[in-house]
Each structure stands twice: as C-alpha cells, then as structure tokens.
Amino acid sequence: GQNIDQPTEMTATEGAIVQINCTYQTSGFNGLFWYQQHAGEAPTFLSYNVLDGLEEKGRFSSFLSRSKGYSYLLLKELQMKDSASYLCAVRDSNYQLIWGAGTKLIIKP
C-alpha cells in the first residue's frame, strides 16, 4: 500500500526554527509537495522537490532524499502566522497525489 507519515502535532517558539519530517512509501515517485493549510481554509502550495537536495524559498526550505523516502520542511524565524497544518504529498507513478494527514504546528510566543 501507499503511505505518507508525518508527526501529528509539533510546538515551537516564535523566532525559532522547526523541522517537519515526512517519510513516504509509494508506488513510484514523480515529485513531492508541501502545502500549508490554516484552520478552516484551503491548502496553499509551499514547495516542490523532484531531485535530491534542498530547495530554499525565503524562510521556508524543503529537502528530499529519494533513496530514503524522506523529506523535511524547514521553517526559520517562526512567526505567529506560521501556526497552521503542513501537508506532505507525493505524486505517484500514476501522477496522482498521495497525501499525508498533515502536521499541526503550534507557535508559542
């Protein structure tokens, strides 16, 4: 079966750095996406990785290791508005997105 694993919930302090991990087992791999979802809102795109390594976008970075079936999302200089759920999704061999259940990130002052 196909499986995406993420921690259910994490807590971090404003101004700090947090790393959200995602491990996956899918039938094929055609890219990994990270989305942010604030409570009661739609998911919005954050990053895309298809090759191994780090992709940086401002305060957010995403890393991929295809051999390990592993990715992480790194958030720096945390702000209160970063309190949200972070969803990891893998595009499989059929080009369908398989989604993790999401990690709820709580930022404390």
Place this chain on the structure above:
Amino acid sequence: IAGITQAPTSQILAAGRRMTLRCTQDMRHNAMYWYRQDLGLGLRLIHYSNTAGTTGKGEVPDGYSVSRANTDDFPLTLASAVPSQTSVYFCASSTGTENTEAFFGQGTRLTVV
C-alpha cells in the same frame, strides 16, 4: 471569478437526499480533482479529470459521481447522501503537467444528518 470557486460554502443535508457540489475555475487548467478531508486523515481523492470530457475514479469514489462537460466546471454529485459522507470537500485544479502544483477552492463543509 478569480481562481477556483466552490459552492455552497457549507450545507446540512438530510440522509437520502441528492446533492451537487459545484466547482468552477477560470485558469483554463486541464486537470481537476475532488478531495474529501476528514480529521486525522490525509486528503483523499474521490474523482479526477485530466481534461474536459474525461473522468476517473480516485481512492474513495463510491457514492459519488462527476462530470466534465467543459474545461471550467467539475461538479460532484452525491446521489443519495449518507452520514459517512459528512466531510469537508475540496475541489482543486492544475495545468496537468507533472511539476505543477494544484490550486484549491475554499472548500464545502457538508453535514449529512
């Protein structure tokens, strides 16, 4: 209309009733998707359409049907609603090429009683 729009925003529906959730996009995206999101579970694909005139079944298609008569619209129909279909439904679209992200509508919160 800007982006992707869903209607209604929320609905309470009696079990056994028929309901159509509407989804419209103005981005000329080829691919469209319907997901349901339940607490503790990831987004689950109900149906998808890679281009106008074609549709396919996702992970949880039972009890749902879709049509794609044109590029812009992708309605989802519940023929006879059951309480287990209580969920938040998201419509999404993408250009369909492999490295592009999906854009989501604001969601429809459906409660079947």
